[in-house]
Amino acid sequence: MMERPFAITLxxxxxxxxxxxxxxTERPVYVHRLPPCSSACPAGEDVQQWLYDAEEGDGGYERxxxxxxxxxxxxxxxxxxxxxxxxxxxNRGQLDEAVGINSVERFLGDEGIAxxxxxxxxxxxxxxxxxxxxxxxxxxxxxxxxxxxxxxVTVYDAGPRPGGMMRFGIPKYRLPRDVLxxxxxxxxxxxxxxxxxxxxxxxxxxMVAGGFDAVFLAVGAHLGKRAYIPAGSAAKVLDAVxxxxxxEGEEPPQLGRRVVVYGGGxxxxxxxxxxxxxxxxxxxxxxxxxxxRMPAHDFEVEEALEEGVLMKWLSTITNVDGGKLVVxxxxxxxxxxxxxxxxxxxxxxxxxxxxxxxxTDLSFVDGVPGLEIEDGVVSVDETMMTGYPGIFAGGDxxxxxxxxxxxxxxxxxxxxxxxxxxxxxxxxxxxxxQSADFGxxxxxxxxxxxxxxxxxxxxARRQSTFEEVVxxxxxxxxxxxxxxxxxxxxxxxxxxxxxxCPDNAVIKLGGRDEPYAFDxxxxxxxxxxxxxxxxxxxxxxxxxx
Amino acid sequence: xxxxxxxxxxxxxxxxxxxxxxxEQRTVQARMERSNTLTSGHRACRGCGEAxxxxxxxxxxxxxxxxxxxxxxxxxxLEVFSTPYPESSWQLPWLHSLFGNAPAIxxxxxxxxxxxxxxxxxxxGQGGDGGTLDIGFAxxxxxxxxxxxxLYVCYDNEAYMNTGVxxxxxxxxxxxxxxxxxxxxxxxxxxxxxxxxxLIAMAHEIPYVATATVADLHDLEDKIERxxxxxxxxxxxxxxxxxxxxxxxxxxxxxxxxxxxETGLFPVFEAEAGEVVAVSPIRQRVSVEEYLRTxxxxxxxxxxxxxxxxxxxxxxxxxxxxxxxxLLAEEAA
Numbered sequence: 112m113m114e115r116p117f118a119i120t121l122x123x124x125x126x127x128x129x130x131x132x133x134x135x136t137e138r139p140v141y142v143h144r145l146p147p148c149s150s151a152c153p154a155g156e157d158v159q160q161w162l163y164d165a166e167e168g169d170g171g172y173e174r175x176x177x178x179x180x181x182x183x184x185x186x187x188x189x190x191x192x193x194x195x196x197x198x199x200x201x202n203r204g205q206l207d208e209a210v211g212i213n214s215v216e217r218f219l220g221d222e223g224i225a226x227x228x229x230x231x232x233x234x235x236x237x238x239x240x241x242x243x244x245x246x247x248x249x250x251x252x253x254x255x256x257x258x259x260x261x262x263x264v265t266v267y268d269a270g271p272r273p274g275g276m277m278r279f280g281i282p283k284y285r286l287p288r289d290v291l292x293x294x295x296x297x298x299x300x301x302x303x304x305x306x307x308x309x310x311x312x313x314x315x316x317x318m319v320a321g322g323f324d325a326v327f328l329a330v331g332a333h334l335g336k337r338a339y340i341p342a343g344s345a346a347k348v349l350d351a352v353x354x355x356x357x358x359e360g361e362e363p364p365q366l367g368r369r370v371v372v373y374g375g376g377x378x379x380x381x382x383x384x385x386x387x388x389x390x391x392x393x394x395x396x397x398x399x400x401x402x403x404r405m406p407a408h409d410f411e412v413e414e415a416l417e418e419g420v421l422m423k424w425l426s427t428i429t430n431v432d433g434g435k436l437v438v439x440x441x442x443x444x445x446x447x448x449x450x451x452x453x454x455x456x457x458x459x460x461x462x463x464x465x466x467x468x469x470x471t472d473l474s475f476v477d478g479v480p481g482l483e484i485e486d487g488v489v490s491v492d493e494t495m496m497t498g499y500p501g502i503f504a505g506g507d508x509x510x511x512x513x514x515x516x517x518x519x520x521x522x523x524x525x526x527x528x529x530x531x532x533x534x535x536x537x538x539x540x541x542x543x544x545q546s547a548d549f550g551x552x553x554x555x556x557x558x559x560x561x562x563x564x565x566x567x568x569x570x571a572r573r574q575s576t577f578e579e580v581v582x583x584x585x586x587x588x589x590x591x592x593x594x595x596x597x598x599x600x601x602x603x604x605x606x607x608x609x610x611x612c613p614d615n616a617v618i619k620l621g622g623r624d625e626p627y628a629f630d631x632x633x634x635x636x637x638x639x640x641x642x643x644x645x646x647x648x649x650x651x652x653x654x655x656x
Numbered sequence: 657x658x659x660x661x662x663x664x665x666x667x668x669x670x671x672x673x674x675x676x677x678x679x680e681q682r683t684v685q686a687r688m689e690r691s692n693t694l695t696s697g698h699r700a701c702r703g704c705g706e707a708x709x710x711x712x713x714x715x716x717x718x719x720x721x722x723x724x725x726x727x728x729x730x731x732x733x734l735e736v737f738s739t740p741y742p743e744s745s746w747q748l749p750w751l752h753s754l755f756g757n758a759p760a761i762x763x764x765x766x767x768x769x770x771x772x773x774x775x776x777x778x779x780x781g782q783g784g785d786g787g788t789l790d791i792g793f794a795x796x797x798x799x800x801x802x803x804x805x806x807l808y809v810c811y812d813n814e815a816y817m818n819t820g821v822x823x824x825x826x827x828x829x830x831x832x833x834x835x836x837x838x839x840x841x842x843x844x845x846x847x848x849x850x851x852x853x854x855l856i857a858m859a860h861e862i863p864y865v866a867t868a869t870v871a872d873l874h875d876l877e878d879k880i881e882r883x884x885x886x887x888x889x890x891x892x893x894x895x896x897x898x899x900x901x902x903x904x905x906x907x908x909x910x911x912x913x914x915x916x917x918e919t920g921l922f923p924v925f926e927a928e929a930g931e932v933v934a935v936s937p938i939r940q941r942v943s944v945e946e947y948l949r950t951x952x953x954x955x956x957x958x959x960x961x962x963x964x965x966x967x968x969x970x971x972x973x974x975x976x977x978x979x980x981x982x983l984l985a986e987e988a989a
Contacts, residue, residue: 116749117723117724117749118726118749118777124742124743124744125695125697125744126695126696126697126698126699126739126743126744126745127695127696128697128743129697129698129743130697131696131697131698131699134702166666166676167675167676555940556667556670557666557667557670558665558666558667558668558670594665594676595666596666598666603666603674603675604673604674604675605666605667605671605672605673605674605675606671606673606674606682606683606685606686607671607672607673609673609685609686610673610685610686610873611708611910613700613703613704613705613707613708613711613909614696614698614700614707615695615696615711616696619688621688626675630696632696633696633697635702635703636702637702637703637704637899637907637909638703638905638906638907639703639906639907639909639910641907642907642908642910642911643910643911645667645671651907
């Protein structure tokens with residue numbers, strides 16, 4: 112007698128003979144949409160993907176770190192100095208507060224350093240040689256990616272230490288040097304050769320002399336812009352770039368008790384906060400427009416104000432002499448441009464720091480045929496190549512926003528294009544992904560979870576020391592923060608689709624890359640799975656009839 | 657339910673499962689080895705809430721009883737769409753009763769098992785709101801008052817859907833059905849009629865009574881599991897939206913069930929021996945209008961002229977539930 116299930120006496124056919132998939136007019140399809148964080152990252156990090164790894168904790172941290180390292184060799188630096196456009200765009204911001212992506216990245220970066228995680232080259236040696244001019248964020252990023260792609264890379268830098276503006280522009284209280292050194296060391300460990308104090312007089316000469324197949328230029332913008340201000344003989348005027356650079360020397364600069372900083376960008380804020388730490392009783396920022404129009408990031412302005420930096424809005428400096436400045440009040444016209452009012456006042460100052468922007472010294476590319484310079488920066492095409500075949504450029508010396516993250520992104524982009532150029536291959540463009548907007552999410556499912564804040568050094572110590580101002584998150588807080596990620600547009604295995612299908616037409620495979628599959632034999636196309644997917648990773652597509 | 661605060665797992669226990677969650681905290685539906693008591697190929701409409709609710713409840717009961725379960729099923733949609741002879745979608749021992757005697761059949765199975773000394777096998781009776789609240793009500797009440805060892809589950813889609821959407825005693829006021837037309841001064845089903853089966857069940861002082869919706873799976877499964885811890889008569893009443901009868905989008909079945917709970921129109925609670933012991937508080941309160949607008953059976957309230965007065969009456973029903981069951985944390989105090 113045939114074995115039958117408990118209490119079954121009659122054989123019946125299963126309804127599985129009835130393929131209800133034929134009812135369907137629309138079919139659900141799993142998609143991977145591009146989350147706003149990843150789309151906003153200037154360094155091209157797949158933020159949502161590494162948060163997904165980090166959410167698992169333990170072994171997930173190293174996977175997350177490696178995923179960042181695929182795009183960016185500086186997670187610990189990024190976690191401190193990036194202005195995190197990812198967080199500005201984060202969909203969670205519309206729910207409660209953006210995910211603290213930057214603080215998670217810092218945690219992962221610090222873990223990487225503490226645990227001594229290393230990366231290896233991805234490709235065997237190609238036999239090609241690439242010269243990188245400038246060991247700043249862009250140059251080092253390019254060198255890192257080129258080395259992983261199998262090329263022999265040599266970096267020349269005119270300075271005494273590598274890091275460029277990360278060392279000579281960003282103050283220690285924002286980026287401790289041991290962190291920077293550790294991440295640079297990891298790049299050099301890939302076999303990248305670094306020559307310091309190495310000026311490049313003519314790039315073509317060096318290219319030929321060194322037998323290089325391609326060159327990446329990333330010398331940055333290290334010359335402080337000067338504005339014409341009539342100045343007497345006794346005036347102490349210096350530019351912010353020089354001030355910040357001299358902080359890396361033996362002798363701290365002497366600025367006096369009252370320091371005035373002229374300008375409204377992030378460099379002006381860095382200069383004023385540095386002056387305060389050097390002992391200035393008053394550090395005053397003079398800016399010709401209003402706070403709302405300051406190019407500096409608001410949180411940095413806020414931190415400076417907390418430290419006692421003073422701000423003088425709508426003011427220009429018209430004269431400097433012997434410890435006195437003449438300041439003229441301005442007003443904004445209807446286009447928002449500042450116009451002089453004729454109201455003058457005097458301001459005492461022992462020194463004046465000019466933070467009016469930076470320029471690039473481009474004399475080393477004089478006479479390179481085809482290389483074009485416009486508005487003081489080098490023109491490049493969409494492959495980051497200059498008008499001279501084989502010479503590429505990036506970072507602050509090409510037209511773009513001047514941030515470390517943008518520079519790192521340039522380095523990666525350039526490296527991929529240089530690699531393609533050296534191999535005479537076409538770079539296959541990555542597949543365009545639909546964006547994952549807030550409207551794609553079903554936010555009901557996410558647990559309420561306010562953002563965790565990073566600890567800050569108390570104000571008294573911030574005014575007198577160069578200790579790091581913003582602290583890191585501990586392990587459990589970083590994990591919590593990573594898990595606040597909504598995983599926009601990408602499945603995170605919540606089992607909703609598997610659970611909510613009235614027809615059991617979702618098969619749970621349990622795999623990491625493909626957790627579920629649709630059983631189109633039975634799917635009636637009701638669309639509950641798509642409607643109840645928290646993260647918008649299912650799309651309903653019309654059937655062809 | 658667990659009172660301890662969970663570490664954050666993105667979706668906590670709102671979603672069906674979650675790869676980060678301890679397997680014990682995931683739902684039965686999240687498991688690869690769930691019973692699928694109601695398997696694929698059934699002929700329920702697209703987006704059927706009842707098909708979903710039945711699988712949720714029976715899979716949870718199968719897990720709680722280690723698969724030693726027999727079900728008696730009243731005539732109705734659930735029976736018609738699952739068992740056109742010779743096909744069956746049921747993957748458990750299952751009996752089809754008449755429209756009105758499923759509770760009696762279930763009582764009989766329980767009695768037979770008792771005679772045979774089979775105390776390892778448990779019994780479920782189930783049906784829709786018509787078979788339960790109207791036609792089968794005498795059998796149900798008898799099963800309650802004798803305290804027969806049966807869990808009876810009612811899948812409430814608020815009308816006779818199988819026969820063409822006629823009014824039942826679970827149809828809400830103002831709803832359009834085939835025999836409550838949206839005409840005249842009091843369009844749709846009248847106010848002041850109908851009944852609450854869960855409250856009547858509680859009046860029998862049976863060991864366990866609970867309500868649930870297909871929108872809160874963790875809660876639904878917890879209640880079935882809890883019901884299986886008792887012997888004697890138990891009653892679980894599950895709200896299962898019907899896209900066909902309610903005139904709603906097939907994809908919105910769960911959303912509508914969620915709105916029914918979040919408006920207060922469908923109070924979710926559990927009671928033991930006649931007393932309410934727990935309620936599911938409203939998480940994000942919404943107005944009844946948001947709920948009504950999802951369904952064409954209420955479309956006449958938003959026609960020309962709009963019936964703000966009727967909507968206000970429905971809102972006050974929801975508000976009364978919120979007061980009566982303490983569905984908002986601050987109003988419960």
